Amino acid sequence: xxxxxxxxxxxxxPHSQNLGYIVYEGDLLNAISKCISKCKSIKRYDNKISxxxxxxxxxTKIDELEKNDIQFKFKNKNYDQTAMNITFKHTxxxxxxxxxxxxxxxxxxxxxxxEYSYNLIWSMPNKFFDQVNKASSATLLEYLSxxxxxxxxxxxxxxxxxxxxxxxxxxxxxxxxxxxxxxxxAHKFHPLAGLGLNMGIEDVAxxxxxxxxxxxxxxxxxxxxxxxMSRIQSLQQLLDLIVTFHSxxxxxxxxxxxxxxxxxxxxxxxxxxxxxxxxxxNKDLVNL
Numbered sequence: 550x551x552x553x554x555x556x557x558x559x560x561x562x563p564h565s566q567n568l569g570y571i572v573y574e575g576d577l578l579n580a581i582s583k584c585i586s587k588c589k590s591i592k593r594y595d596n597k598i599s600x601x602x603x604x605x606x607x608x609t610k611i612d613e614l615e616k617n618d619i620q621f622k623f624k625n626k627n628y629d630q631t632a633m634n635i636t637f638k639h640t641x642x643x644x645x646x647x648x649x650x651x652x653x654x655x656x657x658x659x660x661x662x663x664e665y666s667y668n669l670i671w672s673m674p675n676k677f678f679d680q681v682n683k684a685s686s687a688t689l690l691e692y693l694s695x696x697x698x699x700x701x702x703x704x705x706x707x708x709x710x711x712x713x714x715x716x717x718x719x720x721x722x723x724x725x726x727x728x729x730x731x732x733x734x735a736h737k738f739h740p741l742a743g744l745g746l747n748m749g750i751e752d753v754a755x756x757x758x759x760x761x762x763x764x765x766x767x768x769x770x771x772x773x774x775x776x777x778m779s780r781i782q783s784l785q786q787l788l789d790l791i792v793t794f795h796s797x798x799x800x801x802x803x804x805x806x807x808x809x810x811x812x813x814x815x816x817x818x819x820x821x822x823x824x825x826x827x828x829x830x831n832k833d834l835v836n837l
Contacts, residue, residue, distance in 0.1 A: 605727055605770060608734040609749075611718075619728055622721040627714075628792065631678035632740055634710040635669045636662065637693070641702030643667060649741075651809060652696045654796050656741055659697070667701065669693075670740050672715060682712070715739055717785055723774040731756065736781045739788055748784070752777055 608614060614621060643661050650657040655677070658670040673681065681692060686707075694704055718737040723730045732749035755776060759769045795805070 605729050605766065607729050607731060609732045611734050611737075614728075614730075614734065619725075621725060621728075621730065624719050624721065626717045626789070628672075628716060628739060629675055630672050630715040631675055631712055632715055633669075633671045633673070633678070633681070633712045635671060635693070635707055636666065636710070637669065637701075637707040638666050638705040639697075639701035639703065640665070640705065641700070643701065648700055650697060650700065651795055651805070653802075655696070656792075656795060657696055658740065658743070659700070660743075667697075669697075672740065675714075678712070717789070719781060719785060720778075723777060724770050729770055729773075731777075735777070736785070738785065739792055741788060741791060744784060744788065748781060751780070 608619070613619075642664050643659070645661045645664055647661065648659040650659065654674050656672045658672075659667045660670075662668055681689060684692065689709075690704060690707065693707065698704065716737065717739055720730055720735045723735050731752040733745065735752070736745075736748060738744040738748070756769075756773050759773050759776075760766075763769045763772075794800070794808075800808075
């Protein structure tokens with residue numbers, strides 16, 4: 550049996566009462582829209598773009614740019630991996646703890662739905678995905694059990710959802726003419742650390758905080774761009790380093806396990822990384 554390592558991201562580690570929640574996306578979008586609508590200087594256009602140069606058009610989705618022929622430059626990275634989204638029930642209590650499992654060149658992110666159910670984002674090389682995608686239900690269950698049963702016990706029921714290619718994307722600028730990018734329109738991450746949602750919330754919180762302190766709209770938007778581009782770029786570099794470390798064949802599996810074990814036990818490094826990735830150390834979030 551191949552060795553594998555699970556990293557426990559329980560909220561006691563960063564000394565926070567709640568590390569995260571599972572939320573309905575529609576409720577989150579409604580809350581963010583209400584927050585943005587309170588600022589009279591910013592207008593939201595769902596199906597049209599304002600030609601008034603005094604307006605700021607906020608874009609949250611990349612297809613909005615393509616549909617309206619708005620030109621932004623992006624730096625893209627293809628990981629040559631595919632992610633499968635699976636929910637499953639299991640026999641061993643997960644204590645409602647999120648976990649990250651490292652197995653060969655695969656990364657399995659487990660987010661608890663309840664004490665005996667997990668939602669899984671399973672990142673794997675494209676060649677292995679082709680194999681898994683063609684596998685029978687019994688073979689898929691065997692693959693999954695071999696990777697997670699040491700944490701979950703027996704798997705009772707699985708539901709396979711969407712699969713998607715893994716890549717990252719970062720805009721060379723978040724603001725051009727009267728168009729501002731936030732969330733997925735500005736940046737896209739590998740799903741390893743759940744940074745897509747976290748950084749989208751940070752975008753809104755940071756913009757809201759800056760707008761509350763200045764009446765200079767365009768100066769505020771430029772300040773927002775500088776702050777957020779620096780933050781996102783540093784996180785993407787850190788995430789790429791983790792993915793490269795795990796996928797590299799230079800280091801032996803045993804050495805990787807020793808490094809991960811050290812990381813899992815540290816009382817300083819892991820909490821700091823978690824705080825950084827979740828935004829717990831971001832003062833702008835208190836204003837959201």
